[in-house]
Amino acid sequence: MREGEIISYYPDGSVQGRYPYIAGKNEGENVEYYITGEIYQKSTYANNKWNGATTIYYTDGALVEERMYVNHTPTEIWKKYYQGGVLKSEIPYVKGKQHGIEKAWYFNGAWIIFILLYIKDNR
Incomplete structure (x- = not known):
């Protein structure tokens, strides 16, 4: 059962994403990164499902897209x-x-x- 922060990596070793887990379920804010280190996407999860805001960014930090989810x-x-x-x-x-x-x-x-x-x- 997954517990705590799960971190995924690009082949070069840089962080690709950070995903919080509680009792085996994705809970909280997921953050994914471009290979260059800038934030690509932030999304909120509850009970393994998108729940709340998802925001996607350009490499300069400007917004690409804003989405909302409920369950x-x-x-x-x-x-x-x-x-x-x-x-x-x-x-x-x-x-x-x-x-x-x-x-x-x-x-x-x-x-x-x-x-x-x-x-x-x-x-």
Whole structure:
């Protein structure tokens, strides 16, 4: 049974990820790294499932994507960003399915005219 922090490594010996375990289950904040050492992703687990925020980063530390989960199920509005920090898209989730209006922006911040409407996981 796994207990404590599990650390995975790249072939060169640098840390690939840190994963906390309690009573054999992934519990708490997982942190994964680029081979160069910068944080790639932080995600929260409870009872071996995504539960809470997951954040993905560019190598410079800027946000790539923000996601939310409840009991391993996608929820709330997921956001993606361009390298310069400009919002790229917002995708709404309800009970694990894309639901509502997906919005997208150009790199310069101008809103893209098209939108996608999801109802019961259909476009």
